Amino acid sequence: MEVRDVGLGVLEIIPRRFGDSRGFFSETWQRERFRQAGINVDWMQDNQSFSADVHVLRGLHFQLAPQAQDKLIRVLRGSVFDVAVDIRPGSSTFGKWVSCVLSAATFNQFYIPKGFAHGFLTLTPEVEVLYKVSAPYAPECDRAIAWNDPLIGIEWPLEKGAQPSLSAKDAAAPLLADIASSLAF
Numbered sequence: 720m721e722v723r724d725v726g727l728g729v730l731e732i733i734p735r736r737f738g739d740s741r742g743f744f745s746e747t748w749q750r751e752r753f754r755q756a757g758i759n760v761d762w763m764q765d766n767q768s769f770s771a772d773v774h775v776l777r778g779l780h781f782q783l784a785p786q787a788q789d790k791l792i793r794v795l796r797g798s799v800f801d802v803a804v805d806i807r808p809g810s811s812t813f814g815k816w817v818s819c820v821l822s823a824a825t826f827n828q829f830y831i832p833k834g835f836a837h838g839f840l841t842l843t844p845e846v847e848v849l850y851k852v853s854a855p856y857a858p859e860c861d862r863a864i865a866w867n868d869p870l871i872g873i874e875w876p877l878e879k880g881a882q883p884s885l886s887a888k889d890a891a892a893p894l895l896a897d898i899a900s901s902l903a904f
């Protein structure tokens with residue numbers, strides 16, 4: 720498996736694929752191999768989402784302590800622009816973001832530790848995303864930050880002025896500065 724440091728402690732992983740005339744086989748997560756790559760996480764839950772259209776944007780999302788989540792994300796169909804924002808209080812890179820295009824074709828995964836907000840923009844129609852999280856869903860700890868917070872300044876691959884499709888919750892999400900005092904992981 721290939722591991723690439725994307726920055727801020729976020730990793731891109733590409734598991735090995737064994738191809739033959741039938742197709743391919745791959746171990747997409749293996750505890751010991753991931754531990755050796757620095758991902759020593761007790762995964763709790765697998766999530767899958769389907770987005771019908773191009774330019775659906777889900778995010779930026781995170782859970783607060785005591786239900787903060789590490790995430791291991793991959794795409795089964797289509798592709799996304801996936802983003803992690805460092806929102807760890809006291810971090811020297813607080814508010815900085817990193818990104819990676821995840822696709823079924825590239826077969827890559829994105830590892831995002833606790834203390835990051837996560838979001839993605841679909842780059843194709845009919846996108847299936849599958850991801851592991853290290854804590855169960857806890858609505859009382861679930862938070863969102865505006866995808867277009869100007870202080871974060873994510874360069875989403877959208878044409879100038881184009882609006883992504885958002886949930887009502889994400890359309891009403893606050894700015895990072897407005898929730899910064901309540902962050903704990």
Ligand SMILES: Cc1cn([C@H]2C[C@H](O)[C@@H](COP(=O)(O)OP(=O)(O)O[C@H]3O[C@@H](C)C(=O)[C@@H](O)[C@H]3O)O2)c(=O)[nH]c1=O
Nearest residue numbers: 766768777778779780781790837838839855856886888
């Ligand atoms: C995240 C989640 C949602 N739900 C429910 C709540 C709601 O009724 C419905 C849809 O939830 P949401 O609108 O929050 O789904 P979505 O916008 O896809 O949320 C996800 O976005 C990406 C970017 C992440 O990083 C994830 O952690 C998660 O926050 O599913 C669960 O039952 N379990 C879960 O773990």
